[in-house]
Amino acid sequence: MYDIPHLDLPPLIGASGTVRLPGSKSISNRVLLLAGLARGTTEVHDLLDSDDTKVMLAALAQLGCGLERAGAVLRVTGIAGRLAVHEATLFLGNAGTAMRPLAATLALLAATQGGRFELSGVARMHERPIGDLVDALRPLGCRIDELGQPGYPPLRLSGAAGGRLATERPIRVRGDVSSQFLTALLLALPLVAQERDIVIEVDGELISKPYIEITLNLLQRFGVAVARAGWQRFTIARGATYASPGAIHIEGDASSASYFVALGAIAAHGGAPLRIEGVGSDSIQGDIRFVDAAQAMGAQVRSGAGWLEVHRGRWPLQGIALDCNHIPDAAMTLAVMALYAEGPTRLSGIASWRVKETDRISAMAAELRKVGAGVVEGPDFIEVTPPAQWQAATIRTYDDHRMAMCLSLAAFNPLAGAAPGRPLRILDPRCVGKTFPDYFEALFGVASADPPAVPVLTIDGPTASGKGTLAAAVADKLGYHLLDSGALYRATGLASRWDGVAPDDEAGLGRLAGLLDLRFGHGPDGSRTWLRGREVSAELRTEEAGLLASRVSALPAVRKALEDLQLAFRRAPGLVADGRDMGSVIFPAAELKVFLTASAATRAERRHKQLISNGISANIDDLRADLEARDARDANRSVSPCRPAGDALLLDNSDLGIEESVQQVLAWWEQRRPF
Ligand code: DC
Numbered sequence: 001m002y003d004i005p006h007l008d009l010p011p012l013i014g015a016s017g018t019v020r021l022p023g024s025k026s027i028s029n030r031v032l033l034l035a036g037l038a039r040g041t042t043e044v045h046d047l048l049d050s051d052d053t054k055v056m057l058a059a060l061a062q063l064g065c066g067l068e069r070a071g072a073v074l075r076v077t078g079i080a081g082r083l084a085v086h087e088a089t090l091f092l093g094n095a096g097t098a099m100r101p102l103a104a105t106l107a108l109l110a111a112t113q114g115g116r117f118e119l120s121g122v123a124r125m126h127e128r129p130i131g132d133l134v135d136a137l138r139p140l141g142c143r144i145d146e147l148g149q150p151g152y153p154p155l156r157l158s159g160a161a162g163g164r165l166a167t168e169r170p171i172r173v174r175g176d177v178s179s180q181f182l183t184a185l186l187l188a189l190p191l192v193a194q195e196r197d198i199v200i201e202v203d204g205e206l207i208s209k210p211y212i213e214i215t216l217n218l219l220q221r222f223g224v225a226v227a228r229a230g231w232q233r234f235t236i237a238r239g240a241t242y243a244s245p246g247a248i249h250i251e252g253d254a255s256s257a258s259y260f261v262a263l264g265a266i267a268a269h270g271g272a273p274l275r276i277e278g279v280g281s282d283s284i285q286g287d288i289r290f291v292d293a294a295q296a297m298g299a300q301v302r303s304g305a306g307w308l309e310v311h312r313g314r315w316p317l318q319g320i321a322l323d324c325n326h327i328p329d330a331a332m333t334l335a336v337m338a339l340y341a342e343g344p345t346r347l348s349g350i351a352s353w354r355v356k357e358t359d360r361i362s363a364m365a366a367e368l369r370k371v372g373a374g375v376v377e378g379p380d381f382i383e384v385t386p387p388a389q390w391q392a393a394t395i396r397t398y399d400d401h402r403m404a405m406c407l408s409l410a411a412f413n414p415l416a417g418a419a420p421g422r423p424l425r426i427l428d429p430r431c432v433g434k435t436f437p438d439y440f441e442a443l444f445g446v447a448s449a450d451p452p453a454v455p456v457l458t459i460d461g462p463t464a465s466g467k468g469t470l471a472a473a474v475a476d477k478l479g480y481h482l483l484d485s486g487a488l489y490r491a492t493g494l495a496s497r498w499d500g501v502a503p504d505d506e507a508g509l510g511r512l513a514g515l516l517d518l519r520f521g522h523g524p525d526g527s528r529t530w531l532r533g534r535e536v537s538a539e540l541r542t543e544e545a546g547l548l549a550s551r552v553s554a555l556p557a558v559r560k561a562l563e564d565l566q567l568a569f570r571r572a573p574g575l576v577a578d579g580r581d582m583g584s585v586i587f588p589a590a591e592l593k594v595f596l597t598a599s600a601a602t603r604a605e606r607r608h609k610q611l612i613s614n615g616i617s618a619n620i621d622d623l624r625a626d627l628e629a630r631d632a633r634d635a636n637r638s639v640s641p642c643r644p645a646g647d648a649l650l651l652d653n654s655d656l657g658i659e660e661s662v663q664q665v666l667a668w669w670e671q672r673r674p675f
Contacts, residue, residue, distance in 0.1 A: 001437040002479045006394075007429040008673065009411040010572050011421020011453045015267035017446040019260050021252030021278035023048035024285055025435045026214055028250050029056045029097040033187060034222045035076035036065040037105065040244030044074045046278075047250055051434045052095035059090045059102060081191050081241060086115040092153075094122045094357055094399065094434070099153060100133060100180040104188035107142040107157040112192055114161030118147070120154035124399060127152060128355055133181040136173040140165045165192055170199040175206035175231070178352060182206065182234075183215045190224045190240035198236045206231040207352055208328050210286015217284050221245045252278020254285035256436045257308065258330040259405045260446075261291060262337050264310025265299030265317060267412050267447065273302070273311035274446060280306045290330035296320050297337055297345075316386075316416065319343035328352050329402065335364050336406045338384035339373055340416050351380035357434070358398035367395050367403065371410045371422070390418035392674045394425040401434035408443060414450075421453055425675045429479070440479075444572050451567070452589070455480075455574040457669055458582035461596030462631050462642060463546065464603035466653055466661070470596070471578035472527070473662045478576065478669070482527070483569040485579030485586070486549060488562050490540045491518055491531050493548025503551055510557025516565065543626075550630050553580075554637040581640035583648050591672050594651050594665055595644035600628050602654040 028048040033056065035042035047053060061067055064084030066077030092098045099121060106117040120126070131151030134144050141163060145156040171189070173181050182202060189198045206212065209231055216226050223243040227235040257279045264274035279288065281303040291301050291308065298314030319341040324331035331347055338345035353360035361382055365375040372387030390413045397404040404426055414421035432439040457474065461467040468484060475482040492513045495501075501508045519530040528537045539545060552558050559581075566586050569575055577586065583593030598606075604624035611618040634642040644650060649668060653661045 001433055002429045002440050004429065004477060004479050005427070007426045007440060007479045008455070008573060008675075009408060009424045009426065010449050010455060010574065011414045011418070011423060012267065012411045012447045012449050012572060013414050013421070014269065014448040015263045015274050015446050016272050016448070018275040018277060019442050019446055021256050021276060022050065022436050022438070023250035024253040024279075025050065025052055025255075026097060026211060026285065027218065028053050029095070030101070030183075030187065030215060030218050031248055031250060032056045032060060032076065033101050033105070034218060034242060035244060035248075036060040036063065036078050037081060037191065038078035038222050038242035038244045039080035041066070041075055041077045042244040043247040044076060045072065045247065045249045047074050048253065048435065050437055051093055052097060055091065055093040055095045056098045059092065059098060062088045062090060078242070078244065083109050083113045083115055086113070087117070089118045090120075092119060092121045092125065094125050096128060096178070096180055099125060100130065100178075100184040101187045103130060103155055103157065104133060104137060104184035105191065107137050107144055108140075108165065108188050108192050110157045111140070111142045111159035111163045111165060114159060114163070116156065116158040118154060118156050120147075124357065125153055129177060130155070132174040132177055133184055136171055136181065136185060140167060140171065167192065167196065167198050170201040170233070172201050172203055174204050175202035176204035177207075178355060179206060179208035179211045182212055186212070186215050186219060186226060186234065186236075190219070190236050190242060193236045193238055193240045195238065197238045200234045200236075202232050207325055208286070210289070210326055213286065214284055221248060251283055251285070251306070253435060254279050254283050254287035254290070255329040255402075256405075256439075258287060258290045258294075258333040259409065259439070261294045261299060261301065261308065261310050262333045262409055263443075263447070265294055265297065265312055265337065266340050266409065267415060268311040269315070273300075273309040276308040276310065278306065280304050280308055282306065287327050287330040290327050290333065293320070293322055293327065293331075293334055294337065296322070297334070297341060317341040319345040321346040321348070323349040325349035332360060332364060332402050332406050333409075335368065335382055335384050336409045339368070339371065339386050339410055340412070341386055344383050344385045346381060346383040348381040350382065357400035358403070360400065360402070363396070363398045363400065363403055364406070367393075367407050370395065371413070371424070386416065390416070390422045392422040392424065394675045395427060397426060397428050397431050399428070399431050401432045401436065404429055404432050405436065405439050408440070423674065425673075447572060449572040451570045454570045454572055456570060456587045456590040457574070457576045457592045457594070457665070458587055458590045459576065459578040459594045459596065459665070460580055460582050460584070460642070460644065460648070461598075462603065462634065463627055464607040465596040465598045466606065466658065467578045467596050469658055470653070470661050470665065471576050473658065474665050474669075475576035477662065477666060478574060480574035480576050481569055481571055483566060483575060483577040483579075483582075484527075485566055485577060485582060487529060487540055488516065488518065488565060489549035489553040489558070490545040491516055491529070491536065492558055492562070493552050494531060494536060494539060494545055496552060497548065506555045506557045509552050509555055510561045513552075513558045513561035516562075546630075550633055554633065554639070556639045559639055580634055580642035583645035584643065585640045588645070592669050593645050593648035594668070595648040597650050597652045598654045600624055600631065603627055
């Protein structure tokens with residue numbers, strides 16, 4: 001997950017490969033609650049790991065459910081319908097899929113078994129209506145106190161043991177604001193249906209029906225059958241009890257799939273389709289119907305059980321007019337596909353957008369206008385006309401995961417004729433953590449950019465100047481890739497020793513460098529490197545490897561052989577490259593070039609400290625003499641001498657802490673960004 005204040009996306013131009021979707025949020029949270037209420041232990045496979053499931057899990061733990069992780073499987077032992085804990089204060093973040101069903105469940109259990117529960121969330125959660133659910137529950141005899149505004153969380157649910165509920169008459173609930181109220185009742189009422197059938201009647205036209213289908217489907221998996229008459233009347237049979245189905249698999253999230261279906265329709269052109277795994281033609285999620293809408297706009301889609309393959313069909317896409325009542329969440333993605341369409345796209349039946357994580361109609365309108373689109377909004381519709389002139393834009397995301405994911409698709413503007421392509425800045429990208437923590441990683445895994453359009457920041461400097469630490473910190477802050485070019489020379493030196501290639505065999509060393517089998521990865525304690533499948537992270541950092549590197553790096557054949565490998569690091573969203581010649585030779589057009597100039601004395605001191613703290617004894621004068629000798633060799637060699645590029649900014653970090661250096665470089669970088 002990109003845990004940074006903003007993420008800049010370069011213009012993107014293609015998509016191919018395979019995306020594996022995280023589990024469905026709607027299914028995950030329903031399954032967790034059902035497993036937590038049921039008798040027995042449920043093995044949950046492929047559970048979504050996100051903000052919303054975290055709050056549900058925390059709530060279940062507080063309520064005394066057993067939770068045990070075994071690898072990718074979560075074992076949930078339920079309370080068999082009997083409260084194990086009678087008082088709790090639950091914080092439910094911004095998860096509607098936790099707030100509504102838990103409110104109904106705990107209201108009914110407190111009213112019959114005795115208890116006192118407080119449910120709250122983030123500020124936005126306290127603006128999301130729950131009054132219709134409260135109104136449905138109170139007549140049954142539930143005691144519900146609104147602790148803030150009437151009709152909104154936070155809520156207190158309380159009651160005494162032995163209380164009886166008035167469930168003889170049909171329970172009425174409004175269906176036209178959020179289907180989550182009905183879902184909450186359907187999940188909770190089987191807990192109190194021991195003595196008689198319970199009937200729920202829906203007032204008004206029920207919206208988002210597919211979500212009710214998910215609820216009914218999962219109730220059945222946990223042993224509760226609900227008879228339904230149209231979408232108006234639901235009957236829970238007397239004697240219902242929840243029993244664990246044993247094991248249950250969570251399918252991939254169909255709403256999350258929508259971004260990649262759209263991506264395929266926009267950017268999978270020329271070659272293979274974009275493959276999406278985890279959700280397919282057998283999905284029980286309503287948002288799978290997004291595929292029909294995407295096809296109407298021009299997507300070519302093939303599907304099977306658990307997979308979709310998408311590529312571009314009609315281009316530009318075709319503007320459409322659609323009532324999106326059946327796909328409220330995925331419909332947001334259509335609003336962004338509209339940027340790539342011929343003619344306007346009008347999405348209606350989306351009044352529920354206004355009470356989601358944010359007011360999604362006005363948020364969508366505001367952000368689409370920023371990239372240049374024409375937008376008309378109404379109480380329950382939005383109409384989007386593609387940009388005549390694309391703009392670079394800073395996109396607000398309103399703590400709404402879907403705003404971030406949707407708007408990221410505007411980065412493909414070169415495909416709609418933006419020349420030059422326009423970059424985008426996504427504010428608070430970590431909001432995708434609500435349902436798809438690795439969304440951007442998945443996007444960059446399949447999206448491609450024209451390399452010259454990918455921003456590069458170079459940090460060159462002499463040995464022990466601290467550029468490695470600085471570059472890693474800057475890359476981290478920007479969410480960019482990191483190229484530690486020194487590691488490539490160090491690895492070449494190491495490989496030459498393994499293979500016994502003589503230090504003066506330039507052709508042999510060049511061949512070796514050209515065939516380096518290097519792999520980079522991340523471990524809990526920083527970056528890791530493998531050479532020919534063997535981990536060499538520590539070995540590469542030794543003084544000996546540095547010395548070997550300094551020798552082999554003076555050979556033109558070696559430098560030439562490593563060029564392509566270095567250029568290949570230039571991938572979306574951007575690159576921070578550190579070394580000696582990053583700005584002068586490898587990336588001469590980099591947007592920002594920094595050259596570090598700490599004195600030899602300072603660098604010797606730093607290296608000394610570093611060695612001592614690693615338990616290696618060293619003499620500071622020897623180190624300094626060594627550094628100076630290496631400086632001389634690196635600076636005076638005939639190819640790529642270590643000197644600042646003409647347009648590099650010099651940074652003497654002798655007296656700067658690492659954080660100050662990072663801030664300086666980020667400030668320079670910011671000045672060069674078009675936002
Ligand atoms: O930055 P470092 O200490 O890991 O570099 C090891 C050696 O590799 C150094 O002596 C110079 C050489 N090098 C180079 O010539 N060009 C680069 N881009 C990076 C490193």
